[in-house]
Amino acid sequence: MSDNNATLTVAGDTKDYAILNGTVGPQVIDVRKLYANTGMFTYDPGFTSTASCDSGLTYIDGDAGVLLHRGYPIDQLAEQSSFMEVSYLLLNGELPSKAELEDFTRTITRHTMVHEQLTAFYRGFRRDAHPMAVMCGVVGALSAFYHDSTDINDPEQRRIASHRLIAKMPTIAAMAYKYTVGQPFVYPRNDLSYTANFLNMTFSVPAEEYVIDPVIVDAMDKIFTLHADHEQNASTSTVRLAGSSGANPFACIAAGIACLWGPAHGGANEAALNMLREIGTVDRIPEYIARAKNKDDPFRLMGFGHRVYKNYDPRATVMQKTAKDVLAKLGVNDPIFDVAKELEQIALHDPYFIEKKLYPNVDFYSGVILSAIGFPTEMFTVLFALARTVGWVAQWNEMISDPAQKIGRPRQLYTGPAKRDYVPVDKR
């Protein structure tokens, strides 16, 4: 991996550090020996210059707006593949043969039911609980139900836990929704595809038949595919860090869900739609653009900007087209779609956004689609978590299978008081 070195001189002492090459993308300087050589750490809050691992799953070129899973461009996968196939690809490294895909799909389908006692957990939550709060709790609780797949050193148990998580997330997510709206839980149906089954568990009621619209299934499947993985983002890094201690996979994914919830990460889709609704009409856009540019106003354009993409997020391109298709199919004339398109155009031509390379990200249009399908905004991040579970699980597996894996343990620049002596309370 290394063909040349970087030279660093600290206090007159010069040492070489290997420069490592990935398949594509920037080279990295291997600083693992830095502390031993110099007694110093690197300082990089937010990890803007630090690679925390090597990974063969996902590649992003943020400047060019490129996203590849195992080498395949995201637009090709979203347009031509399916979420099940992309899940197989992420987990196994190669696209499946027809028989392998059928076998994988059958396996996932047969794990979709949850332990019946798990339903009791839901009743412990208030009806108005945010479904992400419910997801954190219920997914964490899975480790109490599936003891036979928590030994992380057994590859077979890891495989079963991975399948269970991917299979049960739609059931758990649909149950979280049903609980908040006061409708009965709907059991999974093995005759339906992964995505059609999820829609059925979410929207069908015992009182009447739910007709599953193939256009909506296709849109939902695309949304899942677009969210499947995104290299070392905050929630994935959280899953890896939790997993690095040897914690069981269910606990690790619950940690990922907790991290995803924040508005700077997975919570942005909910925040983006709320923002579009708040703007309401095209004539109010300039007011919000001005607020986004005002340093004294904490307001940001939600669904805009990205730590890695300094170009159009390739997922947003597919998302915008899908939004158009879904709205047309459903005959929905939602003014917020017009607000979104106009806001995008204004922002893309505004010097502030051009200079800072702020483009629409995956969350900008997803809310428009999800809302048209009938999901309440609180469910948006839950859907993100459902889809990202395969990425988390694949990254976790990659890490655990690596013989060089060790516990994640960042260092710090200490800024608290130096050593001082304790003073008893009556002497203070």
Ligand code: CMC
């Ligand atoms: N609206 C207005 N200004 C912005 C925005 C925005 N959405 N995003 C960044 N900026 C400005 C920011 O004020 C800063 O300006 P300055 O250099 O003058 O201080 C500059 O751009 C760089 O911002 P940053 O916060 O240092 O950049 P970051 O890489 O730490 O943040 C981000 C990335 C995604 C958290 C941020 O762009 C943001 O808050 N966006 C809105 C939330 C959002 O849409 N998040 C979803 C991300 S995609 C899905 C996911 O990963 O979960």
